Amino acid sequence: MSDFNPNIRAFCCHYTSQQTCAEGSEGLKQDGFPESVSLFRVPCTGKIQVSTLLQAFEDGADAVYVVGCPAESCHNVKGSQRAAKRVGAVKQALSELDVESERIEMFHLERGFHPEFVAVAQEMDKKIKKLGPSPLKGESA
Amino acid sequence: MIIAERKPIAEIVEMTRDHEKVLVLGCRGCVTVCSAGGDREVEILASLLRLGAKKEGRKLEVQEGSLVRQCDKEYIDSLDSWQDGYDAIVSMACGVGVNFIANLRPSTMVYPGVNTSFFGGSPEQGFWTEQCAGCGNCVLHLTGGLCPVARCAKSLMNGPCGGSQNGKCEIHQEVDCVWQMIHDRLERLGRKEQMLDVAPIRDWRTAGHGGPRKTTRDDLTV
Numbered sequence: 001m002s003d004f005n006p007n008i009r010a011f012c013c014h015y016t017s018q019q020t021c022a023e024g025s026e027g028l029k030q031d032g033f034p035e036s037v038s039l040f041r042v043p044c045t046g047k048i049q050v051s052t053l054l055q056a057f058e059d060g061a062d063a064v065y066v067v068g069c070p071a072e073s074c075h076n077v078k079g080s081q082r083a084a085k086r087v088g089a090v091k092q093a094l095s096e097l098d099v100e101s102e103r104i105e106m107f108h109l110e111r112g113f114h115p116e117f118v119a120v121a122q123e124m125d126k127k128i129k130k131l132g133p134s135p136l137k138g139e140s141a
Numbered sequence: 142m143i144i145a146e147r148k149p150i151a152e153i154v155e156m157t158r159d160h161e162k163v164l165v166l167g168c169r170g171c172v173t174v175c176s177a178g179g180d181r182e183v184e185i186l187a188s189l190l191r192l193g194a195k196k197e198g199r200k201l202e203v204q205e206g207s208l209v210r211q212c213d214k215e216y217i218d219s220l221d222s223w224q225d226g227y228d229a230i231v232s233m234a235c236g237v238g239v240n241f242i243a244n245l246r247p248s249t250m251v252y253p254g255v256n257t258s259f260f261g262g263s264p265e266q267g268f269w270t271e272q273c274a275g276c277g278n279c280v281l282h283l284t285g286g287l288c289p290v291a292r293c294a295k296s297l298m299n300g301p302c303g304g305s306q307n308g309k310c311e312i313h314q315e316v317d318c319v320w321q322m323i324h325d326r327l328e329r330l331g332r333k334e335q336m337l338d339v340a341p342i343r344d345w346r347t348a349g350h351g352g353p354r355k356t357t358r359d360d361l362t363v
Contacts, residue, residue, distance in 0.1 A: 051188055097193050135196050
């Protein structure tokens with residue numbers, strides 16, 4: 001599995017993805033942000049629907065994660081709490097399909113420039129490389 | 142409204158396993174309001190069915206659609222717009238919708254995508270509680286507007302029973318005793334003497350014990 005390069009999609013809110021804006025993709029790369037992660041910036045993670053997360057898997061993602069504000073201090077009050085619930089719904093659905101539920105995660109991070117933004121991407125990259133390709137891609141059937 | 146909840150995905154995957162073209166059909170009535178079978182839930186189920194099939198290496202084409210209601214013939218007729226696009230329907234309407242499709246489309250395979258639970262309301266977002274049992278012989282004028290048929294675990298007509306303790310039902314400490322609530326409400330309304338009226342033995346034929354029910358409104362038929 002060493003040659004496996006995962007396809008990971010990250011949905012980040014406007015506030016928690018400020019590091020992306022500040023450094024740009026080249027800067028992030030220098031910080032150690034894995035190339036396997038594609039960033040999708042949204043105004044608020046509360047806007048992300050369950051179907052959006054599932055569509056990412058349909059489009060070939062091996063894993064998906066959402067980065068939103070801290071649960072108790074979301075810029076839009078409850079946006080990141082809503083996102084966490086929807087991530088939970090997808091986790092449940094993956095389990096029902098007998099797929100590893102850790103292929104989707106929710107992270108709550110402070111706004112602005114934080115090394116944790118890179119750290120969670122590395123964490124997902126490491127975990128998914130270990131898990132291997134998503135069974136939902138049908139390649140192992 | 143009718144409250145429903147989606148069946149487990151594995152169950153729906155299993156029931157549709159033999160089909161290659163499936164129409165996931167939502168209903169914009171009650172199941173949309175209780176977030177079980179509206180457009181959004183259709184989108185989610187369709188996606189999960191496609192993912193489930195792909196995982197197993199099965200060929201599956203999933204179409205998505207919804208009807209204004211699945212409990213009226215005129216809307217079921219509009220299924221023609223998906224003609225030949227499917228060999229089975231997963232209806233996300235309540236059981237009425239599934240039955241209506243089965244009644245009106247003799248050659249179409251139809252499966253339930255939700256479990257139809259009860260007649261209820263939503264006291265707060267994300268919660269639904271049973272309020273009515275559809276028994277066909279309403280006694281709410283005698284009970285302060287609170288239904289003992291639906292909300293008493295024993296459907297008692299003369300309550301409370303001995304299992305009512307501190308306003309709670311013996312079946313669970315979180316379940317309110319509706320007869321205690323009826324008593325308290327009638328007292329507040331200055332009608333607590335109504336509690337002394339003994340309800341007669343009830344005729345349950347209107348509740349479905351006399352077979353499937355139907356109503357006719359002559360003034361509406363031409």
